[in-house]
Amino acid sequence: MxxxxxxxxxxxxxxxxxxxxxxxxxxxxxxxxxxxxxxxxxxxxxxxxxxxxxxHGKDAIVSAVALDGFSELAAHLRRARQAAPELGQSLRAVCRAYLEFATERPALYQAMFILPTDLKFASTETPPPLRASFDEFVSCFRPDNERRELFAEVLWSALHGIAVLSESGRIPLQGQEERLDFLITRIAGTSSPAPGHAS
CATH class of the missing domain: 1.10.10.60 (Homeodomain-like)
Structure with missing residues (x-):
């Protein structure tokens, strides 16, 4: 060249x-x-x-913004995970970092998860920044857990629901820690369930 x-x-x-x-x-x-x-x-x-x-139009711009956002999200989650290396702690840190990211960058989060884009999720065509973000969740589960990708997917889905419902005022912002406790206990099994509840 x-x-x-x-x-x-x-x-x-x-x-x-x-x-x-x-x-x-x-x-x-x-x-x-x-x-x-x-x-x-x-x-x-x-x-x-x-x-x-x-x-070629607004959707393509939104897709490009979203891709930038996934690069930032992956780095944000990685920092949180590396700052709390123990498995139970790293999962909580990554979950908290995810909700912070969604709250602090609402328009960016919309581009990534709500507005139409041509980004492919969970496929061979998934761009590396999307996969890197997902892998931060996967890395929080034990390597010998054969279903850790499923655990990560369900956890991410639940966090997305919390983020969107909190942003729209449909669930109160207070209570986030209790929601995280519940998620981490039930999905990851990294702490004891509350007394009187079957695990």
Whole structure:
């Protein structure tokens, strides 16, 4: 590749990331309804045709934002897991980190899990950042647990439900620790169930 081609590639990658960042900032400030190609073109000071040369419409932009989000989520969960290396502690730390991530970045979380995207989950085409995020949950279960991927999937599903219901005000934010206790006890079996309850 020539020096000119390399420079053009760098410039294109820079523009691409600039559009993703602008979309994310606009969504966090005003919600995803405010993210239009016209608004983004104004914000990044490129023409709409230049924007379309990078992304074929809003869904493609949302997918790119979501992919960025999964890279961040994987790193966030990894830090939490590594800071609490014991299995029971690491699971709680990862669960808590996941709920923090969803609460602190609501528009990003929407792009990742609620809005339409072309990202493939649980398939051979799953992008590495998605798999890396899921693997942080899997790593919290004992390696000799043959069903640890199932455990991780059910746990993630429950956390997603808690995140969405909390964000929409359908369940109160207080009580998160009790919910985590219940999940970790029932799914992971890493602590004793409450007295009077069958395990």
């Amino acid at each position: 020539s020096a000119i081609s390399e420079r053009r590639e760098r410039e294109r990658a820079h523009r691409h990331q600039l559009i993703i960042t602008a979309a994310r900032e606009l969504a966090e400030a005003e919600g995803w309804e405010a993210v239009t190609t016209r608004r983004l073109a104004e914000r990044v000071e490129y023409s709409q045709p230049v924007l379309y040369s990078h992304f």
